[in-house]
Amino acid sequence: MCGHIRNSQANLDNPTLSTTTLRHIPSRSTKFAMADIDVKLASWKLVEVGRLVLIRRGPFAGKLAAIVEIVDHRRVLVDGPSGEEQKIVPRHVLPLAHATLTHFVIPKLPRAAGTGPVKKLWAKNEIDGKWAKSGFAQKTDRVERRKNLTDFERFKVLRLRKQARYEVQKSYAKVKAAAAKS
Template identity: 55%
Template sequence: METAQSLATVVESRENSVEFAVLVRRQRKSRSQKTLRTALVPRRLSLVHGPPAPQGTRNSSPDHQPFTYSRQEHQHRILFPTAHTDEMGDAEITTSAWRLVEVGRVVLFNEGPFEGRLAAIVEIIDHKRVLIDGPSEKAPIPRQEVALAKLSLTPIVIPKLPRASGVGHVAKKWEEHKVQQKFDESAWAKKRAAMQKRRGLNDFERFKVMKMRKQARFEVQKTFAKIRASAKA
């Protein structure tokens, strides 16, 4: 009998201990969730609603009474600070400085049998191809379809050239605006001519260029040395 009572006591104590452990775990879990909730809720409110609505006056006149912004108006003022001002911002609108693909634009061939020659865009086929015509007497190009990847846009434009103009009209406008002469006088053409001339030199001519560059560099260094010496004195 005593053994049965002792066993019942042990079982009851174990059940009580298990229930107590479960209760402790529940309390800890609810406490941690409550702490997390109280830590996150103010931040959520501050992110959604922003800082508290300010009080003030619409202007400094004493006739106006203090007022309080509504929450929606305050949020709108935070998102769009210049929307409620009486002064308008100064906007300076300028045209684009890019060279546009347009009818009348003079282009330069980068590759192919017509490399280095000029032509004018007569018609735009799509975003990758154009119809060009090169009526230059120096280096003529027959009218053909060319990919834009093979061309370079120059700053020269034949103004008011009609779309799909005939060969004779394009040649007339070409001579009228002196397209070839303008390009030959540009720094781009001079640099290309210098590169082509340098590319065509033989070994002895390259050696002479090297010696001349070395001599010019020596003269520059000597002049700078004289200036430094006179400055120290």
């Protein structure tokens, strides 16, 4: 019970307390059924064999790899046999602190599978295509493109954004004027 509401019977007689305040104070005779509790599974991304990771640091930063084996609670063995030559990640031990877990999982990937089976399952599940369509990959591409713009290209983007904003304001003014007439 709250410190400022000591005697619930005395507070029931007090007309200054609202019913909403009293509604939050359960009485001693109130029983809670177990059916009132909804237990849901956590939607965490688990460190598991077959989970795809995005490497954040090191020589392979920005590339995608699959967890092949869990070494310990801080390190995993990864392999990234991408179909594109510049995106290949050789098999190596990666600290989990240098990786971001993704939502993608290669199903039925056996533990400690060699590069050959990983490459077959990678191609079968079309990992490169799924990754390219993901929002995270698209956002990363946009940020990278924006970062590599020249000064003149940044100026052109600024002008285009101003034009778009002007068109929105113009259409909003028309709608507002039409609403004022009615």
